[in-house]
Amino acid sequence: MTKPTLAIVGATGAVGSVMRELVSNRVDAWGEIRLIASPRSAGKKLLVRGEEVTVQAIGEDVFEGVDVAHFDLPDEVSAQWVPIAAAKGVIVVDKSNAFRMDPDVPLVVPEANPEQVRNRPKGIIANANCTTLALIPSLAALHRRFGLESMTVASYQAASGAGQEGFDTLYEQIATVAGQTTLGTKAGDVRAALGEKADATFGAPLALNVVPKVGGWKEDGWTSEELKVRNESRKILGLPDLAVSSTCVRVPVAQGHSQAVRASFASDVDVAAAHEVLRDAPGVELVDDPAAGRFPMPIDAAGTEGTYIGRVRASLDFPRSLDFFVVGDNLLKGAALNSAQIAELLLPEFE
Amino acid sequence: MTKPTLAIVGATGAVGSVMRELVSNRVDAWGEIRLIASPRSAGKKLLVRGEEVTVQAIGEDVFEGVDVAHFDLPDEVSAQWVPIAAAKGVIVVDKSNAFRMDPDVPLVVPEANPEQVRNRPKGIIANANCTTLALIPSLAALHRRFGLESMTVASYQAASGAGQEGFDTLYEQIATVAGQTTLGTKAGDVRAALGEKADATFGAPLALNVVPKVGGWKEDGWTSEELKVRNESRKILGLPDLAVSSTCVRVPVAQGHSQAVRASFASDVDVAAAHEVLRDAPGVELVDDPAAGRFPMPIDAAGTEGTYIGRVRASLDFPRSLDFFVVGDNLLKGAALNSAQIAELLLPEFE
Numbered sequence: 099m100t101k102p103t104l105a106i107v108g109a110t111g112a113v114g115s116v117m118r119e120l121v122s123n124r125v126d127a128w129g130e131i132r133l134i135a136s137p138r139s140a141g142k143k144l145l146v147r148g149e150e151v152t153v154q155a156i157g158e159d160v161f162e163g164v165d166v167a168h169f170d171l172p173d174e175v176s177a178q179w180v181p182i183a184a185a186k187g188v189i190v191v192d193k194s195n196a197f198r199m200d201p202d203v204p205l206v207v208p209e210a211n212p213e214q215v216r217n218r219p220k221g222i223i224a225n226a227n228c229t230t231l232a233l234i235p236s237l238a239a240l241h242r243r244f245g246l247e248s249m250t251v252a253s254y255q256a257a258s259g260a261g262q263e264g265f266d267t268l269y270e271q272i273a274t275v276a277g278q279t280t281l282g283t284k285a286g287d288v289r290a291a292l293g294e295k296a297d298a299t300f301g302a303p304l305a306l307n308v309v310p311k312v313g314g315w316k317e318d319g320w321t322s323e324e325l326k327v328r329n330e331s332r333k334i335l336g337l338p339d340l341a342v343s344s345t346c347v348r349v350p351v352a353q354g355h356s357q358a359v360r361a362s363f364a365s366d367v368d369v370a371a372a373h374e375v376l377r378d379a380p381g382v383e384l385v386d387d388p389a390a391g392r393f394p395m396p397i398d399a400a401g402t403e404g405t406y407i408g409r410v411r412a413s414l415d416f417p418r419s420l421d422f423f424v425v426g427d428n429l430l431k432g433a434a435l436n437s438a439q440i441a442e443l444l445l446p447e448f449e
Numbered sequence: 450m451t452k453p454t455l456a457i458v459g460a461t462g463a464v465g466s467v468m469r470e471l472v473s474n475r476v477d478a479w480g481e482i483r484l485i486a487s488p489r490s491a492g493k494k495l496l497v498r499g500e501e502v503t504v505q506a507i508g509e510d511v512f513e514g515v516d517v518a519h520f521d522l523p524d525e526v527s528a529q530w531v532p533i534a535a536a537k538g539v540i541v542v543d544k545s546n547a548f549r550m551d552p553d554v555p556l557v558v559p560e561a562n563p564e565q566v567r568n569r570p571k572g573i574i575a576n577a578n579c580t581t582l583a584l585i586p587s588l589a590a591l592h593r594r595f596g597l598e599s600m601t602v603a604s605y606q607a608a609s610g611a612g613q614e615g616f617d618t619l620y621e622q623i624a625t626v627a628g629q630t631t632l633g634t635k636a637g638d639v640r641a642a643l644g645e646k647a648d649a650t651f652g653a654p655l656a657l658n659v660v661p662k663v664g665g666w667k668e669d670g671w672t673s674e675e676l677k678v679r680n681e682s683r684k685i686l687g688l689p690d691l692a693v694s695s696t697c698v699r700v701p702v703a704q705g706h707s708q709a710v711r712a713s714f715a716s717d718v719d720v721a722a723a724h725e726v727l728r729d730a731p732g733v734e735l736v737d738d739p740a741a742g743r744f745p746m747p748i749d750a751a752g753t754e755g756t757y758i759g760r761v762r763a764s765l766d767f768p769r770s771l772d773f774f775v776v777g778d779n780l781l782k783g784a785a786l787n788s789a790q791i792a793e794l795l796l797p798e799f800e
Binding site: 272302306310342350416 | 599601603605607616617620623624626627628630632633634635636637638639640653654656657658660661662666669670671679691692693694696698700701702703707709711720737739740742744745746747748749750751752753759760763764765766767770772774
């Protein structure tokens with residue numbers, strides 16, 4: 099059999115770089131690997147599987163002969179090009195927000211709903227938001243055992259969730275405030291030190307600050323990110339009535355999204371039973387030993403493929419409820435890794 | 450009338466420094482102001498009301514003639530010295546955790562329960578935890594109008610919550626990681642750059658990280674800080690059965706504690722009604738205009754006396770519930786300012 103041809107669309111971005119590494123190292127299952135990006139990146143040579151591959155400009159012709167394509171592009175660019183690729187018979191795994199809530203597009207997290215990859219009437223499979231993805235592997239495992247009914251989530255999201263620009267902005271700002279040890283004690287002094295351009299990437303300075311706004315403003319004071327956590331969790335878990343409250347906050351961390359969660363269940367739940375479920379859950383690493391000072395943190399999750407859960411507590415005042423803390427790398431499980439795993443679920447179709 | 454004599458015990462610490470500024474600038478109501486600290490700080494000269502005052506070593510004699518004393522000392526030192534001062538007739542306003550849950554000691558936040566300053570059979574009035582204090586002015590106002598029934602809280606706590614050492618540790622770590630723009634992309638690289646001593650203050654590195662552990666470990670995986678938010682809120686609001694879940698997390702912010710909150714009420718609630726209550730609430734600044742990019746943040750709260758609330762939303766899936774974000778300066782309303790306000794409530798007793 100000929101191995102299937104894979105395309106990486108958006109190959110030059112932060113997620114695209116991680117994807118090139120993943121397809122080089124995870125499985126030896128792909129034939130040709132084509133790199134595709136905007137016309138201004140065409141002609142660049144990038145490494146895949148140890149060999150240089152020339153980046154091609156996006157266009158109808160570059161999808162000829164492609165079996166599976168990873169798309170990591172801005173929402174509106176995905177909305178334009180994904181249907182064009184799909185019309186040529188390409189199975190598209192799309193990271194954007196353009197198709198996630200389309201009832202004819204499955205939204206897949208392999209630890210939760212792998213069977214959904216086959217229900218793709220449009221030839222499109224959507225990958226979820228990075229914040230949702232850090233939470234789903236643990237949540238799906240707990241749901242299977244205890245029956246999830248509601249959750250309240252507060253996020254601690256890394257700068258690289260805003261791509262390479264977010265990462266660079268954080269480091270620039272840290273370099274500016276380093277050594278200025280009176281900053282942070284008076285209102286306005288961090289703003290004055292960083293200047294007005296410090297608001298450009300995150301809507302406010304991020305160094306020495308937290309910014310309770312991730313994504314764009316939607317109706318009734320909610321942000322797009324907060325609604326994604328709610329609506330995507332409902333779709334992935336197959337719980338259209340799941341009660342969710344989410345507050346999404348950017349923090350001065352480079353890589354790794356964290357979330358504090360209180361979840362309520364249909365069945366009785368305790369820490370020992372939750373630990374038992376989580377220890378065996380695919381894609382989940384249980385890091386929960388307070389006495390030894392072990393709990394999940396972004397500096398330990400960065401660059402790794404797992405999602406981490408710890409600080410698991412039985413709620414003191416809410417029945418059938420757990421409080422816990424989860425962390426996942428927003429560029430790996432939160433983006434490229436989940437797409438890579440979805441594509442690997444398709445491999446039997448090419449055998 | 451002779452103006453009452455005030456003592457500041459723990460005058461040389463981070464909170465003590467803020468207290469010296471507050472008593473210099475807020476009200477011209479105090480007679481002598483005595484500065485007291487540990488024996489190793491005795492003899493230092495510090496400014497109060499523009500004049501140098503010599504710090505005295507703590508001991509039984511230094512409380513002679515004192516009417517009101519602010520204590521900001523470690524829990525175990527307060528536990529030892531507060532009763533000695535109180536036995537001499539001093540009214541003690543204590544910032545430590547030693548007496549907060551004592552049924553014979555009122556726990557006072559002037560915006561919530563000012564009348565409790567008179568119920569002090571031991572001559573001791575307790576000041577609350579810094580995290581609790583950022584939340585109470587808003588919460589008390591909402592409770593009076595809508596009847597609080599439960600809340601789920603996730604905190605974003607500043608380094609200076611751990612005193613001057615916490616503040617210095619954060620700035621040292623930021624200086625070390627500044628310019629090292631590959632840090633934060635791989636597990637372990639921040640730890641390697643900062644070295645093992647980076648764990649000393651917060652239990653883990655704080656630069657480029659969030660640490661889901663504030664305070665010591667208590668029973669069943671909870672931290673002391675998380676239990677304080679629950680138990681102190683119940684006592685201050687007079688709601689012994691209030692349902693609370695709290696997750697406390699340290700973030701790389703110098704000054705200003707933030708919290709993401711979902712609160713449920715006995716009465717129907719909406720954003721317009723909540724805004725109306727919050728606009729008139731004492732000690733509360735409503736900063737809630739998403740369209741204009743206005744929401745509360747630690748860099749704007751630092752060094753100011755208010756507590757800030759914004760991102761007020763009607764919960765989408767939970768009845769009679771609001772989601773919101775609060776921020777307060779942990780050294781001002783979270784510590785010295787609340788103590789100063791309590792002491793000012795006592796002034797009529799000396800007229």
